[in-house]
Structures are given as structure tokens and as C-alpha cells.
Amino acid sequence: MxxxxxxxxxxxxxxxxxxxxxxxxxxxxxxxxxxxxxxxxxxxxxSHGKTRIIRKAYQHDFYTHMMEECYLLWAKLEAEANATLLSGIWEKRGRKSILANSKRSQVPTETLGPEEFSQRLPQVSLLAGEGALIDTTAWVLYANxxxxxxxxxxxxxxxxxxxxxxxxxxxxxxxxxxxxxxxxxxxxxxxxxxxxxxxxxxxxLQVVKINVCYWKEKVPGTYGISSRFPCFVQLGVEGSQYHFYGLPSNEYPGLMKICYYMGSETEPNERDQQTDRTDVHLLSQFVSHYIPGLEPEPAVVESCLYMVTxxxxxxxxxxxxxxxxxxxxxxxxxxxxxxxxxxxxxxxxxxxxxxxxxxxxxxxxxxxxxxxxxx
CATH class of the missing domain: 3.50.50.60 (FAD/NAD(P)-binding domain)
Structure with a gap:
């Protein structure tokens, strides 16, 4: 040899x-x-696709501590980062551990009640009693x-x-x-x-296929980076076991990326034969309730595989x-x-x-x- x-x-x-x-x-x-x-x-x-959420706000401090150096290393790798400066974690009742860990780990955050939230982001309709935790360190990370x-x-x-x-x-x-x-x-x-x-x-380890969905803005620019719309993670939505997350319109003009965290189990070489759209149905309900400025059916659906422990x-x-x-x-x-x-x-x-x-x-x-x- x-x-x-x-x-x-x-x-x-x-x-x-x-x-x-x-x-x-x-x-x-x-x-x-x-x-x-x-x-x-x-x-x-x-690892494909254009964008990911990068954040420090986590329930577990070991992730928050790792993210401190991640930010430094990302900055070292990429000095020309494009980022949204206002990006948030939307929090419903019950996930106080994220806020507690953020305070303990000195993650810069702010909390918004329903009225403050409506003034800051009128494009979003919260349900009664819901507020938000804003992680002011969160960005859009350009994955590709x-x-x-x-x-x-x-x-x-x-x-x-x-x-x-x-x-x-x-x-x-x-x-x-x-x-x-x-x-x-x-x-x-x-x-x-x-x-x-x-x-x-x-x-x-379980392999799951996620339907990555993009939703058309009824009024172009409403949910885009140029309008400073934040990325988000929405926790605790009724009827869903996992969370929803979204990023401002970027990959496709006028289309906002919103996904459900969990998909359907599959074999990695048989991804395209897995046609379950349960997550798409949950997403349509979420978009209708929370983000009325988007069409309630996805305009583009792509695939991503997670390996879940x-x-x-x-x-x-x-x-x-x-x-x-x-x-x-x-x-x-x-x-x-x-x-x-x-x-x-x-x-x-x-x-x-x-x-x-x-x-x-x-x-x-x-x-x-x-x-x-x-x-």
C-alpha cells in the first residue's frame, strides 16, 4: 500500500x-x-440548506457554555457574517428552565408580555396568556x-x-x-x-425525515430579514409534542421557512419513499393560528434527515x-x-x-x- x-x-x-x-x-x-x-x-x-438558527438560550447549561466558544469560532471562520440582530425564542407557559438557565449563564435576554410583543411584532398573533423570551444573541446562520x-x-x-x-x-x-x-x-x-x-x-439512534416547509407571504417583505423579522422557536403549542421553529424569508423570495421539530422514521436510503405529511398538517394549523400573514399551505416542501437519540x-x-x-x-x-x-x-x-x-x-x-x- x-x-x-x-x-x-x-x-x-x-x-x-x-x-x-x-x-x-x-x-x-x-x-x-x-x-x-x-x-x-x-x-x-x-447539513444542506441555506439557513439555520444559532442561539445561546437553552434549557441545559452545558449547551449554553459550548455556544460561547461556538460564536467565537464562527466569527473566526467567517468575518463577513450576515445576521439578524433581533432573533427570539418565543416561550409559552412551562419552559421556565430556559429563562432560568439564560439568567444563570448570563445570556443577554429580554422578556415580553403580550402587549409588548404585539407592539414589537404585530405580524404574529399570540394566544391569550402567551409571551416571549428574546435571546438577543440569536442570529441566522448561513449553513451552505x-x-x-x-x-x-x-x-x-x-x-x-x-x-x-x-x-x-x-x-x-x-x-x-x-x-x-x-x-x-x-x-x-x-x-x-x-x-x-x-x-x-x-x-x-433513530433516523427521521423532516419536511422543510416554506410559506408564501401574503404581502411580500412582511416576514423578511430586511424587515428585521426574527428567527423563533415556539414551545408548548397545544396538540404538539415537539416545538415549531422558523426563520425569516431568505432562501426563496417571499417564502418564510417554518418547520416542525420532529418528522417520521425512515431508512436513510429510502428517504423519498417516506411520504408521511403529519408534520405538514401540524404546521398548517400553526401558521393559521400564529402567522396569519402567510398562506396556510406550504409553497415549497424539501427534505432533511435527523439522527435522533x-x-x-x-x-x-x-x-x-x-x-x-x-x-x-x-x-x-x-x-x-x-x-x-x-x-x-x-x-x-x-x-x-x-x-x-x-x-x-x-x-x-x-x-x-x-x-x-x-x-
Missing amino acids: SNQQDYDCIVVGAGIQGSFTAYHLAKNNKRTLLLEQFLLSHSRGS WALRAVQGGVIKDGDQVTDIQPGSTVTVTTATEVYRAESLVITAGPWANTLMAYTGLQIP PDHHFVLDCHTHHNNIIIGAGFSGHGFKFGPVVGKVLCELSLGQMPSYDLSPFKIQRFQSNSKSSL
Whole structure:
């Protein structure tokens, strides 16, 4: 085997988490190979699309602490960030832990009662008794630009992994080549289960398909970035188990992006055969009630895949039997904004270094006991 096939680390999966892992490894002068089964750029996984919400307001302080450095690293990567300065978390009764953690972690926030909210955002119709928590650090993150900006180094796309042989040197076989490395990082999103199976590891990860919906403004510009309409997360809507979230019109002129957090279980290679539209029905009801300036049926429906853990916390850990195989998985629909720090800690684990953060909430061993939702 030629030296060209030998690396310090192989990262499998060139979404945002794998790309940032390779980015940090390269910063550490490590010979790194980033493998991707699809030709770049593609829309088959979780990292495509133009926008994401980036925020510090969280129920759990370990996420808030990680986001502090994420903001710094995003700014370091992208000095020309386009952002909405007024972006909010809309909160209904019962989720006071988010507000409490925001105060404890000194996240800049403000709370709005119904009257204040109506003056600030007359385009939105709250129900009786509802108010809002505004995270003034929240932005719109331009995902497609970010992914392109962080990808670099040795990338081999269009090459699917067909086998992994653990050992002091990990051997990765693809459809066209055989590669060796001192360590391996698996950040394969919906295909993580398939790759981990080669190593004898099983984690209770569920793949779900989300219908990403875009809704037409009745009056163009009402809900756009230029009108300073915020991104939002709406919690506790009656009849829904999970939350709704939205971003101002951007991807498509005059169309606002609003989605339901959870979709329907699927197999990653059979995404397009999953035609359940339960989430679209819930979204139509939500839009009709809360955002009357939008047409109540989506104008565009696209697809995204989430890899969800039972507790909706990430998996950031070494393989249970092979310390030089690192797992980054289960980002559960809220991981994109954490890419800079996730990549950093996965890099640290692959180098055998002490991670910069307490990773106990993200350990594989937690699945041996029951967990509660993180959101």
C-alpha cells in the first residue's frame, strides 16, 4: 500500500460536524482524509440548506457554555457574517428552565408580555396568556456558506465506505480504495448506524425525515430579514409534542421557512419513499393560528434527515472497545450551530487529548439507563 493511503486520521462524513473535525485536525498539522459517500455538495443528509438558527438560550447549561466558544469560532471562520440582530425564542407557559438557565449563564435576554410583543411584532398573533423570551444573541446562520468555507484539505467524495477493520491502525475500505489511519472519526449522520455496525457497536439512534416547509407571504417583505423579522422557536403549542421553529424569508423570495421539530422514521436510503405529511398538517394549523400573514399551505416542501437519540443529546465519545475510533452522532436536529466546538472535541478525542468540555452528557454508556428529553 502506498504512503498516500496512510493518514493520521480518517473522518467519514463531510457534513458540518465531520468537516469541522477535519478542519481542526488540519490545524493540528495532522494528515487527514475526509471521506464522503455522495458527490459534494449534496442534499441527502442534514447539513444542506441555506439557513439555520444559532442561539445561546437553552434549557441545559452545558449547551449554553459550548455556544460561547461556538460564536467565537464562527466569527473566526467567517468575518463577513450576515445576521439578524433581533432573533427570539418565543416561550409559552412551562419552559421556565430556559429563562432560568439564560439568567444563570448570563445570556443577554429580554422578556415580553403580550402587549409588548404585539407592539414589537404585530405580524404574529399570540394566544391569550402567551409571551416571549428574546435571546438577543440569536442570529441566522448561513449553513451552505459555512459548510463550503470549512471544507478543505484532502477530501474524497463519491466514495462509500464498505468495511471498517478496527485495530491499532484502523483500516477503512471504500468502493474504490483501502485506507489506513491511526484514528477514525465517524460523523456520518443518518448512516452512522451502518458504519458503527462494522465495528460491532450499536447505539439506539433513530433516523427521521423532516419536511422543510416554506410559506408564501401574503404581502411580500412582511416576514423578511430586511424587515428585521426574527428567527423563533415556539414551545408548548397545544396538540404538539415537539416545538415549531422558523426563520425569516431568505432562501426563496417571499417564502418564510417554518418547520416542525420532529418528522417520521425512515431508512436513510429510502428517504423519498417516506411520504408521511403529519408534520405538514401540524404546521398548517400553526401558521393559521400564529402567522396569519402567510398562506396556510406550504409553497415549497424539501427534505432533511435527523439522527435522533432517545434523550435528544448528542453522542460525542470514543468507541466502547476501540479508543481510536471516535463517534460523533445523534445531533437530533439542533447540532449544526455547534459544529465548530463539536469538531474541536472530536479532534481532541482522536488525538488522545483531554477534551475541552465535560462530555459526560454525551457518553455512549448513558443509553444503558432511561433518559429524558433534552429540549
